[in-house]
Amino acid sequence: MSSDKVEFEHKLERQAQLLDARTAKITKLEGQLRDIAYGTKTYTFKPDLKGEDEANVFDEAVQLERGENLLELQIVGATLSPPALQVLGDGEPSTFCTYSFYLFEPHSTPVVTGRRPRYGFTSKYVVSMDEHFMDYLHR
Structure with missing residues (x-):
C-alpha cells in the first residue's frame, strides 16, 4: 500500500x-x-514589391494605441471583358476605382489606361476594434 501511495504521489506531482x-x-x-x-505593438510595413518598385520601398512605422489595428485595402487591378469594352466604346479606356470604407473619406485609385488596368493602390486605415466597427465588418 505504501508503494502505491508513493507511485500515486509521483503521478500527482x-x-x-x-x-x-x-x-x-x-x-x-x-x-x-x-x-x-x-x-x-508597433509594426513596420514592408510592401511586397517586385521590379522597378523595389527602389521605392521604405519602412513605415505605424504607432498604434491600445485597441487600434491597421487595416489595409489594396486594389491591384482589373480585367475588362469584351462586352464591357463594347459598352465603353473604347479599346483602351481610361479607368479608375472609387470606394468608401466605414467612417472614412472616400478614396480613388489613379487613372490608368488599358484593357487590364493595374492600379497598385493601397489605402490604410487605423481602426478601433470596438463593437460598432465589428458590426460594420459583420454586415
Whole structure:
C-alpha cells in the first residue's frame, strides 16, 4: 500500500508540473493574442514589391494605441471583358476605382489606361476594434 501511495504521489506531482506548463503556455499565447488584437505593438510595413518598385520601398512605422489595428485595402487591378469594352466604346479606356470604407473619406485609385488596368493602390486605415466597427465588418 505504501508503494502505491508513493507511485500515486509521483503521478500527482507530474500532472501538477504538466498543468503548470500548460498554464504558462496559455498565458503566453493570451498575451500574444492581446498584443495582436488590441494593437499594443508597433509594426513596420514592408510592401511586397517586385521590379522597378523595389527602389521605392521604405519602412513605415505605424504607432498604434491600445485597441487600434491597421487595416489595409489594396486594389491591384482589373480585367475588362469584351462586352464591357463594347459598352465603353473604347479599346483602351481610361479607368479608375472609387470606394468608401466605414467612417472614412472616400478614396480613388489613379487613372490608368488599358484593357487590364493595374492600379497598385493601397489605402490604410487605423481602426478601433470596438463593437460598432465589428458590426460594420459583420454586415
